[in-house]
Amino acid sequence: SQQGEEDPQALSIQEGENATMNCSYKTSINNLQWYRQNSGRGLVHLILIRSNEREKHSGRLRVTLDTSKKSSSLLITASRAADTASYFCATDAHNYGQNFVFGPGTRLSVLP
Amino acid sequence: DAGVIQSPRHEVTEMGQEVTLRCKPISGHDYLFWYRQTMMRGLELLIYFNNNVPIDDSGMPEDRFSAKMPNASFSTLKIQPSEPRDSAVYFCASTGGTANEKLFFGSGTQLSVL
Numbered sequence: 001s002q003q004g005e006e007d008p009q010a011l012s013i014q015e016g017e018n019a020t021m022n023c024s025y026k027t028s029i030n031n032l033q034w035y036r037q038n039s040g041r042g043l044v045h046l047i048l049i050r051s052n053e054r055e056k057h058s059g060r061l062r063v064t065l066d067t068s069k070k071s072s073s074l075l076i077t078a079s080r081a082a083d084t085a086s087y088f089c090a091t092d093a094h095n096y097g098q099n100f101v102f103g104p105g106t107r108l109s110v111l112p
Numbered sequence: 113d114a115g116v117i118q119s120p121r122h123e124v125t126e127m128g129q130e131v132t133l134r135c136k137p138i139s140g141h142d143y144l145f146w147y148r149q150t151m152m153r154g155l156e157l158l159i160y161f162n163n164n165v166p167i168d169d170s171g172m173p174e175d176r177f178s179a180k181m182p183n184a185s186f187s188t189l190k191i192q193p194s195e196p197r198d199s200a201v202y203f204c205a206s207t208g209g210t211a212n213e214k215l216f217f218g219s220g221t222q223l224s225v226l
Binding site (some may be wrong): 008031033035042043045048088090100101105 | 147214217218
């Protein structure tokens with residue numbers, strides 16, 4: 001089974017609103033990453049948070065990590081139509097060696 | 113740097129044909145990953161290399177799939193013979209240093225097997 005599971009599967013909001021996506025995982029990790037994928041394109045790295053960090057910011061992005069609950073959240077503030085994309089969390093699952101395991105993703109639609 | 117370069121961008125082939133996908137990682141990156149993305153199964157890791165050596169190929173679906181990395185700047189993923197269920201987007205990604213850092217993805221190859 002996949003290490004990361006995003007929630008919700010799909011999210012539709014109005015421009016200017018905040019978007020929150022969640023990720024849960026099963027095993028211990030060194031870090032967790034969030035990626036964005038625009039339709040028909042490759043994934044683009046957004047932010048990395050290490051297991052000893054609880055919160056990280058990058059521009060309009062805020063990521064939190066709760067290792068006790070094995071969960072992370074990605075908050076996009078003041079969303080724009082250009083934020084419309086799929087968002088994936090990825091973990092370095094130790095059970096799978098030195099690689100990355102991606103969740104199924106959250107499809108975000110930001111309506112103008 | 114031009115980023116991770118994949119070719120072809122699109123490939124349409126008939127069942128039973130051989131398909132070869134190509135990837136040029138970012139210069140200096142010592143890890144290379146091949147992923148497959150479908151609606152049903154999401155993003156699956158097929159195989160990854162470290163310093164041109166295959167480290168984990170447990171995600172390769174079956175013997176019809178093979179991957180090589182003859183040097184640090186080139187990798188191929190071959191499917192022979194191809195089947196309709198192989199239709200997917202295949203991504204190559206690379207990273208430098210340890211594998212616990214961010215991945216840089218190519219634009220992918222959209223494969224359609226008829």
